[in-house]
Amino acid sequence: MRLLLFFVLLISPLINAQDVSTITVSPIDTIATLKADQFIGVDSYGNFYYLKNRALYKKSKEKTIQFSDLRLGQISSVDFLNPLRITVFYAETNTALILDNTLNEITRINFNESEPFRNVSHARTASDRRLWIFNTDLQRLELFDYQNNTVDSNFTPQPDIALAIAGDFNTCWVLTEAYLYHYNQYGSLLSKQENKAISDIFLFDEKLFSIQNDKLFIKLDKNPQWELLKNLPQDSNQFYLKGGNLYLYRPDLISIYKLNLPKS
Structure with a gap:
C-alpha cells in the first residue's frame, strides 16, 4: 500500500504538468518605433499599417504613403x-472603400x-469582389457581392446586434453581447x-x-475553451499575427513575440 501511495505521489506532478497549456509566447525583438492612433498590422513584405489623424498609413523601410x-x-x-x-x-x-496596394481607391x-438600402455596422474582406457585412436592418450577417449588388448567402437573423465580426475567405465569426457565432460562406451556422x-x-x-478583461486569448481549432496568452504586457489589445510572429503595439513601440502553439 505504501509503495502504491508513493507511486501515485510520484506521477501526480507529471499528470498536472501535462494539463498545463503548451502555448508559449516569448519576446524576440523590438523592431520599430511608431506613433499611431491604432496599429492595424504588418504584411508579408514587412510593411506596417496604422491609423493616425483619421488617415490610413502604410509604412515601409523606404517610404510612407x-x-x-x-x-x-x-x-x-x-x-x-x-x-x-x-x-x-x-x-x-x-x-x-477598396484600395490597392498603393492606397489608391479602386471601388467605393x-x-x-444600394438597392435595397442597407444600414451596415461592420464590413470585412471575404474575396476579391465580396464583403462580409452585418446588416443592422435585418439583424443578420450577409455575404455581399459589391460588383453585382447581390447577397450570395442568406444567414439566419440574430436577436442581438454585432459587437464585432472577424472573417477570412471561407468563414466569419460574429460577436454579440450574448453569443459568439461561427458561419461558413454558404450560410451554415458552424x-x-x-x-x-x-x-x-x-x-x-x-x-x-x-x-x-483587457487580456489576450486564443481559440485553438474546434476547442470551445479559450487559452490565455501569458507573459504579455498588460492591455495588449493592438496586435497582429503573421508567420507565427505576434506583433504587439504599445505607445510608440512595436515588439515581436514568438507564438508557439501545440502541434496538431
Missing part, C-alpha cells in the same frame, strides 16, 4: 486580408445608395458559443483571438 477622405468620417476598420484589395470601412457614413461602396467576457475578436492566419 497614406490615404484619407475626411468627408467619410472616422475609419472604423481596415482589412488587408488581400493586400492588393484593402477594405476600409466607415460606419459613420455607411461606406466601404455606398450602402446608402457553432454558437455563449459569450461571458469577450469584448472584441480578431482572425489572423486562421487563428481566432479575443480580448477578455
